Amino acid sequence: xxxxxxxxxxxxxxxxxxxxxxxxxxxxxxxxxxxxxxxxxxxxxxxxxxxxxxxxxxxxxxxxxxxxxxxxxxxxxxxxxxxxxxxxxxxxxxxxxxxxxxxxxxxxxxxxxxxxxxxxxxxxxxxxxxxxxxxxxxxxxxxxxxxxxxxxxxxxxxxxxxxxxxxxxxxxxxxxxxxxxxxxxxxxxxxxxxxxxxxxxxxxxxxxxxxxxxxxxxxxxxxxxxxxxxxxxxxxxxxxxxxxxxxxxxxxxxxxxxxxxxxxxxxxx
Amino acid sequence: xxxxxxxxxxxxxxxxxxxxxxxxxxxxxxxxxxxxxxxxxxxxxxxxxxxxxxxxxxxxxxxxxxxxxxxxxxxxxxxxxxxxxxxxxxxxxxxxxxxxxxxxxxxxxxxxxxxxxxxxxxxxxxxxxxxxxxxxxxxxxxxxxxxxxxxxxxxxxxxxxxxxxxxxxxxxxxxxxxxxxxxxxxxxxxxxxxxxxxxxxxxxxxxxxxxxxxxxxxxxxxxxxxxxxxxxxxxxxxxxxxxxxxxxxxxxxxxxxxxxxxxxxxxxxxxxxxxxxxxxxxxxxxxxxxxxxxxxxxxxxxxxxxxxxxxxxxxxxxxxxxxxxxxxxxxxxxxxxxxxxxxxxxxxxxxxxxxxxxxxxxxxxxxxxxxxxxxxxxxxxxxxxxxxxxxxxxxxxxxxxxxxxxxxxxxxxxxxxxxxxxxxxxxxxxxxxxxxxxxxxxxxxxxxxxxxxxxxxxxxxxxxxxxxxxxxxxxxxxxxxxxxxxxxxxxxxxxxxxxxxxxxxxxxxxxxxxxxxxxxxxxxxxxxxxxxxxxxxxxxxxxxxxxxxxxxxxxxxxxxxxxxxxxxxxxxxxxxxxxxxxxxxxxxxxxxxxxxxxxxxxxxxxxxxxxxxxxxxxxxxxxxxxxxxx
Numbered sequence: 023x024x025x026x027x028x029x030x031x032x033x034x035x036x037x038x039x040x041x042x043x044x045x046x047x048x049x050x051x052x053x054x055x056x057x058x059x060x061x062x063x064x065x066x067x068x069x070x071x072x073x074x075x076x077x078x079x080x081x082x083x084x085x086x087x088x089x090x091x092x093x094x095x096x097x098x099x100x101x102x103x104x105x106x107x108x109x110x111x112x113x114x115x116x117x118x119x120x121x122x123x124x125x126x127x128x129x130x131x132x133x134x135x136x137x138x139x140x141x142x143x144x145x146x147x148x149x150x151x152x153x154x155x156x157x158x159x160x161x162x163x164x165x166x167x168x169x170x171x172x173x174x175x176x177x178x179x180x181x182x183x184x185x186x187x188x189x190x191x192x193x194x195x196x197x198x199x200x201x202x203x204x205x206x207x208x209x210x211x212x213x214x215x216x217x218x219x220x221x222x223x224x225x226x227x228x229x230x231x232x233x234x235x236x237x238x239x240x241x242x243x244x245x246x247x248x249x250x251x252x253x254x255x256x257x258x259x260x261x262x263x264x265x266x267x268x269x270x271x272x273x274x275x276x277x278x279x280x281x282x283x284x285x286x287x288x289x290x291x
Numbered sequence: 292x293x294x295x296x297x298x299x300x301x302x303x304x305x306x307x308x309x310x311x312x313x314x315x316x317x318x319x320x321x322x323x324x325x326x327x328x329x330x331x332x333x334x335x336x337x338x339x340x341x342x343x344x345x346x347x348x349x350x351x352x353x354x355x356x357x358x359x360x361x362x363x364x365x366x367x368x369x370x371x372x373x374x375x376x377x378x379x380x381x382x383x384x385x386x387x388x389x390x391x392x393x394x395x396x397x398x399x400x401x402x403x404x405x406x407x408x409x410x411x412x413x414x415x416x417x418x419x420x421x422x423x424x425x426x427x428x429x430x431x432x433x434x435x436x437x438x439x440x441x442x443x444x445x446x447x448x449x450x451x452x453x454x455x456x457x458x459x460x461x462x463x464x465x466x467x468x469x470x471x472x473x474x475x476x477x478x479x480x481x482x483x484x485x486x487x488x489x490x491x492x493x494x495x496x497x498x499x500x501x502x503x504x505x506x507x508x509x510x511x512x513x514x515x516x517x518x519x520x521x522x523x524x525x526x527x528x529x530x531x532x533x534x535x536x537x538x539x540x541x542x543x544x545x546x547x548x549x550x551x552x553x554x555x556x557x558x559x560x561x562x563x564x565x566x567x568x569x570x571x572x573x574x575x576x577x578x579x580x581x582x583x584x585x586x587x588x589x590x591x592x593x594x595x596x597x598x599x600x601x602x603x604x605x606x607x608x609x610x611x612x613x614x615x616x617x618x619x620x621x622x623x624x625x626x627x628x629x630x631x632x633x634x635x636x637x638x639x640x641x642x643x644x645x646x647x648x649x650x651x652x653x654x655x656x657x658x659x660x661x662x663x664x665x666x667x668x669x670x671x672x673x674x675x676x677x678x679x680x681x682x683x684x685x686x687x688x689x690x691x692x693x694x695x696x697x698x699x700x701x702x703x704x705x706x707x708x709x710x711x712x713x714x715x716x717x718x719x720x721x722x723x724x725x726x727x728x729x730x731x732x733x734x735x736x737x738x739x740x741x742x743x744x745x746x747x748x749x750x751x752x753x754x755x756x757x758x759x760x761x762x763x764x765x766x767x768x769x770x771x772x773x774x775x776x777x778x779x780x781x782x783x784x785x786x787x788x789x790x791x792x793x794x795x796x797x798x799x800x801x802x803x804x805x806x807x808x809x810x811x812x813x814x815x816x817x818x819x820x821x822x823x824x825x826x827x828x829x830x831x832x833x834x835x836x837x838x839x840x841x842x843x844x845x846x847x848x849x850x851x852x853x854x855x856x857x858x859x860x861x862x863x864x865x866x867x868x869x870x871x872x873x874x875x876x877x878x879x880x881x882x883x884x885x886x887x888x889x890x891x892x893x894x895x896x897x898x899x900x901x902x903x904x905x906x907x908x909x910x911x912x913x914x915x916x917x918x919x920x921x
Contacts, residue, residue, distance in 0.1 A: 154440075156400055156401070156404065173398075176398070176399055176400070177398060177399050179399070180398075180399025180400075180442060181399070183442070184394065184442075188722070191717065191719070191722045192722045192723070194681070194686045194706075194715075194717070195715070195717045195722045195723035196723065196725075197686065197705070197706040197707050197710070198684055198686065198706060198710055198713075198714070198715035198717070198723075198784070199710055199714075199723065199735065199736035199739060199783065199784060199787060200707050200708075200710040200711070200736055200737075200739030200740040200787060201707055201739050202705060202707035202708070202739070216725040216726075216735070217725075219725040220721065220722055220723065220724060220725040221722075223721055223724070223725075223769055224719070224721045224722060227721065228392070228394060228395050231390055231392060231395035232395050232398075233358070234349075234354050234358060234388075234390070234395075235388075235390065235395055235396055235397075235398065236398065237354065237357075237358060237379045237380065237383075238352055238354065238379065238383050238386075238387070238388045238457070239383060239398070239408055239409040239412060239456065239457070239460070240380040240381075240383040240384065240409055240412040240413050240460065241380065241408075241412050242380055242412070243380035243381065243383075243412050243413055243414070244380075245412075245413060245414035246414050247411055247412060247414060248410075248411050248414050248415055248416060248417055248420065249407075249411055249417070250403070250404065250407035250410075250411060250417060250420045250421060250424065251403075251404070251407075
């Protein structure tokens, strides 16, 4: 069972891969804040463009990005189509038929809303495809998350594909004994119960052993822990942190006080 | 070797697990164990399932009783520390432990971080950790993989990383609980080589406790062996002393090395001491016997064409098989089988399959299974065995080509429907057990397929009786031992009355007695007309039971024919990552003295005695029960 479906990480050693996990976390927080404050079409397009440039420079394959777009496509389309139905204000009126009234502004508003969702998604793609799960957890631990919790998170992430594999195998085993997984939703849900039970038991057995493994590796020994690799902020990381935090701070301040990016069609209108 | 100083001293150690069910009685797992283990020795521990092997391992690093609960009497001391008093994380600096399941040995980091994890927890300084990681990975031959995620490694690689991870804590004792039980031959060899190399490097600084059912591995690595039975030590001695007592071991249900069985029987028949544990060790004395004056070497033309019960094709047919094998062709093609066989039960035609549309797992497989065939499907991990098997009941559908099951195309029928024809027993019994009682578990398959009332009850009773589960019918299956859980899983599939029974590695972790029982049941089913497809790594099993062997490599069938033609063909097996069984290797080694290839202990002995002494029968070569190889 491949972990690919659950882990966006693209192994590599690009500049983005090397940036300290905490700096990337700061970028994610700043970018999320801006994207949520803004409602401007042009800025969303620029943001998406920059993120794609960064991803390309980090060697994330285009096919991977295309897959993210394909996954997002139905949601984005739905937003573009439904937005005008609920936002009936603005001009020009493109279509008016009874209660249905579609304006150009609402249509553009729908496109902007969809692009915002896409940009938000790609912020996470940028983060998760260039930072492996251990770095993320390490970053959180260095920011104050207790190590035990960080370890639990690491194990949980690592076991998602394992559990998915167990679930698939159990499902196969049940079908091999004549269990039919088709039919109505209720029937399918009922059929899932034996699968869940067997999968859970397998997972519990595995967890018990894993607990033993942790103990046998001196996890929880009453001595101060050391680390082979720690996160270390290089000068370039500090520089990036200043740029990211400063840039996001200034843009946010401009947005909130001077209305930067708050209008849909700024700077056109 | 066994005369001190002792790193491990076990004194009258008794341990009882807490009861598995509320109100039940505590389970005695170890009963008055007294054992000393000298620094630097490799102690092998073997015994049947449930004999207490794993519990003994857990007792050595204090997980028994610290993590398991239960009650303890007596004492285990490791380097003077009592496991009752010293907490597990501290004991971990003296005793490193590797479990059977590669999946549960790894915490989920990169190889390097995985190995660093223990020393990090112990607060070892960074430079020292770096040095230890480098050394430990080098010691198990995994240095080149240090930046890879451990989850992506093969089973054998994972186990080697797990060994490195405990080595990095600089333990004095390495406890390995059936480290190769879930590995294919390649993985087994990797781990065995790593252990041997470590012992050479560390000498008296590293004591190894190796729990194994695999007698061949113990014969190769252990200095001394103890045999456990029902929580007690029933045999203890040097590896040679233990493994040459083949009758005693058989009575205990414990495997002996194949060559030890051969040489014990030959010694008895010839009144000589030919005892040996490995083919290399046995060959010179046996060769001398075959060449003894008075028994001139016979020419190939006069060699008996039959070895034991199995008709062995003469050299010409072997050569013919070789010629075809060299061209990469199966020994017998599907059409050749068709010519002789009745209406086929399963037809696989030109099947290609890719997982997730990318990784090719099958690259053009043809296979025909007739009613009543007993077929062994061999191949290393990743060769496509399980992928092919899952095509037989429609769990997977071919990207190209087709699979016909009793005339039905699997692309047009869901697995739930094909289950009427094909029963599939998965490797891990826990994956298919979910009912609160054994009887309900066995009933669920036939019920899915529409059986009700008296018909259902009759099927359940029959299946329970056949698999020796009648007394356990109201027990919770999850609380049974592994061998019993496997029987439940098998009975549950059997109760659907399939015409083809596919078993994926059904003997992993089973001891000799359970394996023999399982194989006897399969033989009986075949005799009744069921087709059995046995997926296995165990060439001994294939040699003894299968009438046809199919070998896969890299998504293709690379050999398909009678066991005699394939299992003694070292070259062809090597090309598929496999190796002939020890007894076969020995026979091939003696070919220069006129020995014909032999697949089983019985056939070897018979052929040998016929050649060496003109026809004396091989003693204790019964064809049923204990005497027979499982």
